[in-house]
Structure formats: C-alpha cells, structure tokens
Amino acid sequence: MKLKDVRKKRGLSQEKISRIVNISLKHYQNIEHGITMPTVNIALHICEVLDVDPREIDEWKDRRPSV
DSSP states (O other): OOHHHHHHHTTOOHHHHHHHHTSOHHHHHHHHTTSSOOOHHHHHHHHHHHTOOGGGOGGGSOOSOOO
C-alpha cells in the first residue's frame, strides 16, 4: 500500500502528518514520494499515526533483486 493512499483514507494532510511526526513538510513529501527513506523512528511514528504496519508500505519495501 502507498503512504499517500493510506493518508488520504485517514483524512490527513501531508502538513498534518509532518507536524505530528515533527518533521518538515518537504521531508514528509520526499518520504511519501519515495525520494527519501525515513529513519526507523520516523517511519514507525508515521505508521503509528496512520495505524498501518510499516512492512506494508510499498515505498519502503526492499527493491533489490532477490538472488
């Protein structure tokens, strides 16, 4: 699942989540667009706010080819 989809389903704006998690709006936008990988603490906090399992977030799944 995509962060954007979960966020919208919960009725939250990017700005609201960035304030709750205490990161800049730009940093959250970069996380949501898959440009930046969040630290573990930030990722867990975002998932807590969105009430979602971090292992289910598409942007954070391992994209390396399996050997």
